[in-house]
Amino acid sequence: MYDLIIIGSGPAGYVAAIRAGQVGLKTAIIEKNVIGGMCLNWGCIPSKSMMESVKLYQRIVKDSARFGIEGIDKKAVSFNWSKAIKRADTIVKRLTGGVEFLLKKNGVEIITGEAKIVSANSVLADNRLLETKNIIIATGSSSPKIQNSVEGLVVEPKKLFAEREIPQNIVVVGKTPVAIELAQLFSMMERNVTIVSDSSLIMPKADSYVRNFMSARLKKEKIDIVYNVSLTSTEGIWKDGILNLSGKEISCDIIINAGDRKGNIISSDIEIAKENGYIKVDEDCETSVKGIFAVGDVNGVSMFAHIGSAQGLHVINKLKGIETKLDISKLPMNMYTVPEAAQIGLTEDELKAGNYDYKVSEFPLSANGKAQTEGAAEGFVRILSDNKIGEVLGVQIVSQNATDMINEAAAYIQLESTVYDIAHTVHTHPTVSEVFMEAGFEAVDQAIHK
Amino acid sequence: MRYIFKFPDIGEGLEEGTIVEWHVEKGQSVKMGDSLVTMETDKVVTAIPSPRDGVIAAKFGKVGETVHVGSALVEIDMVGVEGEAAVAEVNKPEPVEEEGAGVVGTLEVAGNSAVLSASKEGVSSSSSDTNKAAKVLATPVARALARESGIDINSVKGTGPAGRVTKDDILRFVTDRSKPARTISSAAVSAPVSENLVEIEPLSQMRKTIARNMIQSKHNAAHMTVFEEVEISELDRIRKKYKEILSQNGIKLTYLAFIVKAVALSLKKFRALNAEIDMDRGNMIYKKYYNIGIAIDTPKGLVVPVIRNADKISVKEIASQIQEISDKARDGKLTLDEMKDGTFTITSYGSIGGLFAVPVINYPQAAILGVGRISKRPVVKDDAVVPGLVLPLSLSVDHRIADGGETARFVNSVMDYLADPVSIIMD
Numbered sequence: 001m002y003d004l005i006i007i008g009s010g011p012a013g014y015v016a017a018i019r020a021g022q023v024g025l026k027t028a029i030i031e032k033n034v035i036g037g038m039c040l041n042w043g044c045i046p047s048k049s050m051m052e053s054v055k056l057y058q059r060i061v062k063d064s065a066r067f068g069i070e071g072i073d074k075k076a077v078s079f080n081w082s083k084a085i086k087r088a089d090t091i092v093k094r095l096t097g098g099v100e101f102l103l104k105k106n107g108v109e110i111i112t113g114e115a116k117i118v119s120a121n122s123v124l125a126d127n128r129l130l131e132t133k134n135i136i137i138a139t140g141s142s143s144p145k146i147q148n149s150v151e152g153l154v155v156e157p158k159k160l161f162a163e164r165e166i167p168q169n170i171v172v173v174g175k176t177p178v179a180i181e182l183a184q185l186f187s188m189m190e191r192n193v194t195i196v197s198d199s200s201l202i203m204p205k206a207d208s209y210v211r212n213f214m215s216a217r218l219k220k221e222k223i224d225i226v227y228n229v230s231l232t233s234t235e236g237i238w239k240d241g242i243l244n245l246s247g248k249e250i251s252c253d254i255i256i257n258a259g260d261r262k263g264n265i266i267s268s269d270i271e272i273a274k275e276n277g278y279i280k281v282d283e284d285c286e287t288s289v290k291g292i293f294a295v296g297d298v299n300g301v302s303m304f305a306h307i308g309s310a311q312g313l314h315v316i317n318k319l320k321g322i323e324t325k326l327d328i329s330k331l332p333m334n335m336y337t338v339p340e341a342a343q344i345g346l347t348e349d350e351l352k353a354g355n356y357d358y359k360v361s362e363f364p365l366s367a368n369g370k371a372q373t374e375g376a377a378e379g380f381v382r383i384l385s386d387n388k389i390g391e392v393l394g395v396q397i398v399s400q401n402a403t404d405m406i407n408e409a410a411a412y413i414q415l416e417s418t419v420y421d422i423a424h425t426v427h428t429h430p431t432v433s434e435v436f437m438e439a440g441f442e443a444v445d446q447a448i449h450k
Numbered sequence: 451m452r453y454i455f456k457f458p459d460i461g462e463g464l465e466e467g468t469i470v471e472w473h474v475e476k477g478q479s480v481k482m483g484d485s486l487v488t489m490e491t492d493k494v495v496t497a498i499p500s501p502r503d504g505v506i507a508a509k510f511g512k513v514g515e516t517v518h519v520g521s522a523l524v525e526i527d528m529v530g531v532e533g534e535a536a537v538a539e540v541n542k543p544e545p546v547e548e549e550g551a552g553v554v555g556t557l558e559v560a561g562n563s564a565v566l567s568a569s570k571e572g573v574s575s576s577s578s579d580t581n582k583a584a585k586v587l588a589t590p591v592a593r594a595l596a597r598e599s600g601i602d603i604n605s606v607k608g609t610g611p612a613g614r615v616t617k618d619d620i621l622r623f624v625t626d627r628s629k630p631a632r633t634i635s636s637a638a639v640s641a642p643v644s645e646n647l648v649e650i651e652p653l654s655q656m657r658k659t660i661a662r663n664m665i666q667s668k669h670n671a672a673h674m675t676v677f678e679e680v681e682i683s684e685l686d687r688i689r690k691k692y693k694e695i696l697s698q699n700g701i702k703l704t705y706l707a708f709i710v711k712a713v714a715l716s717l718k719k720f721r722a723l724n725a726e727i728d729m730d731r732g733n734m735i736y737k738k739y740y741n742i743g744i745a746i747d748t749p750k751g752l753v754v755p756v757i758r759n760a761d762k763i764s765v766k767e768i769a770s771q772i773q774e775i776s777d778k779a780r781d782g783k784l785t786l787d788e789m790k791d792g793t794f795t796i797t798s799y800g801s802i803g804g805l806f807a808v809p810v811i812n813y814p815q816a817a818i819l820g821v822g823r824i825s826k827r828p829v830v831k832d833d834a835v836v837p838g839l840v841l842p843l844s845l846s847v848d849h850r851i852a853d854g855g856e857t858a859r860f861v862n863s864v865m866d867y868l869a870d871p872v873s874i875i876m877d
Contacts, residue, residue, distance in 0.1 A: 324611075388598070389591065389594035390594070415589055415590070416592060416616060416617050417589070417590050417591070418591060418594060420590070421590050
């Protein structure tokens with residue numbers, strides 16, 4: 001009899017498993033593929049690795065002379081996709097190996113195979129019926145399939161980094177930051193990229209100020225966006241490298257399916273309530289069946305790895321009787337666009353809708369010394385604060401390192417800080433993060449370097 | 451070491467005040483006793499002195515803002531005070547703080563709950579029963595909100611990590627506090643709930659203070675009241691004469707000025723009426739100064755400014771002072787200094803109406819003299835009925851302090867002075 005069986009070893013499942021082992025729960029984790037799930041194997045990690053390769057390539061081509069490096073024959077410089085993937089693979093292997101080690105070290109049993117929930121207290125996997133007190137479903141998500149009969153035309157992100165070559169004309173289906181990230185990645189590889197969004201905007205959860213910045217940036221990069229088109233099938237609209245979208249002809253050798261993801265619903269003999277293609281959960285991530293929890297993408301609360309991990313830890317706390325609160329509004333959102341974007345708390349649209357008495361304090365990276373030396377002075381930090389007591393309500397960053405910088409703002413939000421606390425936090429110089437202090441000054445009174 | 455000085459309860463049962471003027475700037479050095487800020491409360495305008503030496507690190511609140519007792523006023527950087535000395539400083543009571551006064555936990559010292567191990571994160575042991583001296587762990591927003599809402603943050607149960615008081619905890623506290631009280635008066639219960647029948651207004655700070663003081667007096671003092679009448683035709687004659695003369699100096703000579711003087715002189719003879727009883731220590735405290743409080747009716751409520759050393763100053767000076775404090779009282783400009791240290795109180799309701807009353811002693815004083823309406827009445831003088839001017843007096847005493855005989859002798863003395871005002875200058 002296990003205390004806990006976790007199905008799926010992505011960042012939601014494996015983090016919960018390690019923690020469960022640490023606090024003495026007899027735990028097994030079931031994985032049908034490889035440890036680490038989408039994030040480690042085919043998502044976050046390889047895509048960041050590839051992004052770094054492409055950024056380096058771009059800098060060599062575009063920035064090296066300006067930075068004082070001579071002797072580079074730009075015509076001889078080229079980007080080798082499969083060699084860059086080799087580097088990514090090495091990193092992935094090291095990380096997944098590390099996760100496996102940590103699972104074992106903490107006494108978590110790893111079971112390989114497809115799992116099926118038999119009852120609230122039993123799971124079938126690897127031809128074994130496993131008895132357990134609790135179950136965590138952490139099976140992740142995937143984009144709905146695009147109907148297609150042309151081999152190799154539609155590529156799932158999971159298979160993207162297994163591709164040998166990337167053709168010239170690329171269509172990215174999707175509107176999330178992941179879709180934008182992939183579009184920019186290929187654009188920097190000098191491919192022609194078109195984004196197909198099924199709504200009237202991209203990055204729907206981003207603050208509109210951030211979204212507008214990125215839309216302008218994509219335009220500058222000549223990345224085309226087709227709005228309000230739901231591409232569910234290639235039948236009859238793709239022929240000889242041309243995709244016909246409501247009369248608009250787009251050169252298209254490959255379609256990357258990065259559409260809005262839906263939960264990977266696990267097979268179960270008992271009824272577990274679902275909602276909009278996800279497993280329905282309460283604020284403690286418990287499903288309609290007592291003792292069965294769902295964490296990470298599969299519950300549809302968020303598609304971010306770190307939020308899945310936070311949910312996993314929250315469930316373990318709950319199982320151990322430790323009272324914690326999981327407030328999604330206090331968790332940061334990272335977007336690996338170029339430049340990166342990140343935000344936390346309420347967006348300006350939400351503040352307007354909620355009739356908040358707020359102010360916006362913005363500081364541009366163009367006024368920051370370190371950002372200029374890095375040749376990355378594009379972007380800003382915005383602090384949205386309450387007018388009365390100065391509570392930090394929301395923060396948005398666009399910067400080369402926004403996804404790292406947002407964690408400072410996350411601490412401000414988690415600790416319920418005011419703009420006075422930000423202004424009083426002395427930042428090291430020269431750093432890009434100084435923009436926080438400046439925006440803090442701006443919120444309290446006036447920025448120094450603006 | 452940083453020290454956060456909170457708006458103290460300045461002893462009048464006040465709950466909040468308004469910032470009138472700052473006397474310090476950020477970065478300024480202050481010595482203990484230096485004025486930091488002038489605060490206006492419902493009763494006084496008074497300067498708040500610094501409780502420590504140091505440098506002003508921060509000021510909380512702008513001119514015109516309301517600050518609740520227990521909320522932070524200034525942050526003082528006490529240079530050189532660190533380690534154990536700093537802890538001692540934190541625990542040192544503030545000089546003017548009353549026992550049990552609300553304290554907002556803004557000191558940079560975390561409570562015991564702060565050292566809970568991570569694995570016990572958020573367990574609810576960190577509750578309101580923690581020692582008030584231990585400073586509660588709270589987020590900056592929670593502190594700001596508590597200050598804003600006039601909440602003692604120590605009384606809020608924290609639900610954040612390690613029992614930290616969060617924004618939600620304050621908001622919940624505010625919501626719970628504003629829920630209507632469950633106890634309703636019997637009259638309100640029997641009557642149908644209708645906005646037309648009753649009008650519910652929140653108590654003003656001043657009304658709360660008056661109510662508290664009255665109950666304290668009635669609860670603690672053994673009230674006993676004597677009534678007397680004194681014929682004051684002679685006093686009236688003298689008053690009329692000097693009223694004309696003094697009015698040229700802008701001084702309004704009232705009967706009250708003579709009564710104050712008569713009382714002060716009589717208190718010197720009958721010390722029990724100017725005493726205070728300390729049951730806890732088993733002492734009677736006889737005061738050798740004679741500060742006569744004058745109860746003044748103002749639109750906001752009753753205030754009692756004090757004529758100091760009334761035994762030593764002339765009737766003219768008393769008259770002048772009565773005029774000054776009355777004006778200030780009506781304009782709401784009395785200072786705390788002008789209202790403290792009274793040893794005996796006179797309440798002169800006669801000008802409005804009423805012959806006799808049973809005045810409630812201004813606790814912990816020993817007695818209060820009620821002055822009723824002066825009226826023309828037939829009086830017997832030398833076996834003849836003649837028209838007379840009669841002043842009714844009602845004296846309430848704390849029978850724990852003064853016996854009946856002493857009380858009667860005191861009243862007689864006051865009456866003698868008033869019946870024969872020349873005797874005032876003879877003593």
